[in-house]
Amino acid sequence: MGSVMISSAEKTRLIPHRITQLKLCTSGATAVEYGLLAGLIAVGIAGGIGVLADLVNGIFEMLGETTTTVSQNIDAG
Numbered sequence: 001m002g003s004v005m006i007s008s009a010e011k012t013r014l015i016p017h018r019i020t021q022l023k024l025c026t027s028g029a030t031a032v033e034y035g036l037l038a039g040l041i042a043v044g045i046a047g048g049i050g051v052l053a054d055l056v057n058g059i060f061e062m063l064g065e066t067t068t069t070v071s072q073n074i075d076a077g
Contacts, residue, residue, distance in 0.1 A: 006014075
């Protein structure tokens, strides 16, 4: 395999062109943005599930205490 030799002057001349190409290339950036967005949504869902679990647990504890109190009042009464 042969390699093409590029002079340093040619490399220097191509740098602005390459920078422009990198600025215009957005396909990789879009994939990264979607990945970050999906990660943020997952964190939000996980946090929401944690809060919801605490609320549901509190409701069941309250119902259990109420049921116990009613049961004790019926037995005493």
